[in-house]
Amino acid sequence: MIRAGVVGASGWAGVSHLPALAGLDGFEVTAVATTNRASAGKAAAEHGVPLAFADAGALAAHPDVDLVVVSVKAPGHAAVIRAALEAGKHVVSEWPLTVDPAEADELAHAATAAGVVHAVSLQGHHSPDARFVRDLVAAGRVGRLESAVLVAAGDPLGGAVIPAGMEWSTDPAGGTTILTIMAGHFLATLERMAGPLTEMSARLPSRYDTVAVGETGRTVANRVPSQVLLHGTLAGGATASVTVHGGSGTPDGFLVKLVGSEGTLTAGPTRPGVYMHWTDWEIRVGGERVEVPASYRTVPFDPAGGPVANVAAFYQEVGRAIREGRPADPDFHAAARLHRLLAAVERAALSGGAEEVS
Structure with a gap:
C-alpha cells in the first residue's frame, strides 16, 4: 500500500487528487496539510484522513507518508518538493512544476539524486483518448504525419473577466496563465500524440490591460496574455499550428486535426464545457468515427465526471513506477523540458523570430 500525504488539500486537490487516490487500489491517503490547522482538520474530516498538518515539512517527515502530493499554488511548489526530497519521499507535483525553467531543471536533478520516484500531473499524458490517437498515428493509420493543428479554449483565463479569487492569475509571477496552465497542458497532450516540437514562432497577444473581477465591480491590472499562437515543426518533420x-x-x-499522407484524423469533445486533458473524445479517421478500445480505460471513473479519471490514470502510472523501481512518466525531467518549451514560446513572441526547443 502506498501511503500518500496531500499538501494543499482544499480546492483543486479536493476534486481531483483526493478522490482519485481514494478510488484506486494500492493507495491510501494518510495525511493532508493546508496553511493552518483548522482548514487541515476540516479537509481531513471531509475525506476521512487520519493525519492533518499545518506544515508541509512535518507531513513529509511523518513515517506514515510514502508519497508527497504537491497541490499548492505554483510559487509554493519548490519548497514542498524540497521538503519531500529531504525526507526521502516519493513526490508528485501539480503542473507547473515551478515558476522558473532553471529551477525546474534544478528540481529534476535533485529528485533524481534523491533516488525517489518523481512525477508531474499532466493529465492529458494519461488520457486514454490521447494514447489511442498516439497509437493510431504510430501505426500509420493516416500515413506519414504531415501537419498537426490544435485549437482550444483557455477559459476562464485570458478573457475580460476573471473569477473572484483568481486575481493572482493576472500576474506572471503567480505561474497560472493561459500560457503556463492551459497551453502547457494542451501542448503536452498534443506532443503525446504527434511527437515533440523542435522549433517554433509564436505570438502572445494581450487584449486587456485591466480585467474585471467576477461580479464585484472591481478591476485589476492584467500583465498576462489573452491568447497563445504558435507555428512550428515537430521532430518527425510535420508542421504544427496551435x-x-x-x-x-x-x-x-x-x-x-492530424493530417497524414494517407488520411486525416480529427478529435473533439463528446460534451460541451470541457478541456481536452479532462474528458473523453470523439475521434474520426477519414470522417468515420473510431471508438477507443475498452482496454485503454483502466480506472474506475467515468470521464464524464471531469478530471478525476485522467488524474487516477496518472496515479496508476506512479504506483507502477514505485513498485517496479523505475522512473515515472512524465517525471520532473519531462516537466523541465515542457518549461523550456514554454520559455521558447515567450522568446519567440518577444523576438518575432523562430526559437529552438532545447
Whole structure:
C-alpha cells in the first residue's frame, strides 16, 4: 500500500487528487496539510484522513507518508518538493512544476539524486483518448504525419473577466496563465500524440490591460496574455499550428486535426464545457468515427465526471513506477523540458523570430 500525504488539500486537490487516490487500489491517503490547522482538520474530516498538518515539512517527515502530493499554488511548489526530497519521499507535483525553467531543471536533478520516484500531473499524458490517437498515428493509420493543428479554449483565463479569487492569475509571477496552465497542458497532450516540437514562432497577444473581477465591480491590472499562437515543426518533420484562445466563461471545447499522407484524423469533445486533458473524445479517421478500445480505460471513473479519471490514470502510472523501481512518466525531467518549451514560446513572441526547443 502506498501511503500518500496531500499538501494543499482544499480546492483543486479536493476534486481531483483526493478522490482519485481514494478510488484506486494500492493507495491510501494518510495525511493532508493546508496553511493552518483548522482548514487541515476540516479537509481531513471531509475525506476521512487520519493525519492533518499545518506544515508541509512535518507531513513529509511523518513515517506514515510514502508519497508527497504537491497541490499548492505554483510559487509554493519548490519548497514542498524540497521538503519531500529531504525526507526521502516519493513526490508528485501539480503542473507547473515551478515558476522558473532553471529551477525546474534544478528540481529534476535533485529528485533524481534523491533516488525517489518523481512525477508531474499532466493529465492529458494519461488520457486514454490521447494514447489511442498516439497509437493510431504510430501505426500509420493516416500515413506519414504531415501537419498537426490544435485549437482550444483557455477559459476562464485570458478573457475580460476573471473569477473572484483568481486575481493572482493576472500576474506572471503567480505561474497560472493561459500560457503556463492551459497551453502547457494542451501542448503536452498534443506532443503525446504527434511527437515533440523542435522549433517554433509564436505570438502572445494581450487584449486587456485591466480585467474585471467576477461580479464585484472591481478591476485589476492584467500583465498576462489573452491568447497563445504558435507555428512550428515537430521532430518527425510535420508542421504544427496551435491556437489557445482566452475567454471569460466556460470553455467551448477543442479541435485536434492530424493530417497524414494517407488520411486525416480529427478529435473533439463528446460534451460541451470541457478541456481536452479532462474528458473523453470523439475521434474520426477519414470522417468515420473510431471508438477507443475498452482496454485503454483502466480506472474506475467515468470521464464524464471531469478530471478525476485522467488524474487516477496518472496515479496508476506512479504506483507502477514505485513498485517496479523505475522512473515515472512524465517525471520532473519531462516537466523541465515542457518549461523550456514554454520559455521558447515567450522568446519567440518577444523576438518575432523562430526559437529552438532545447
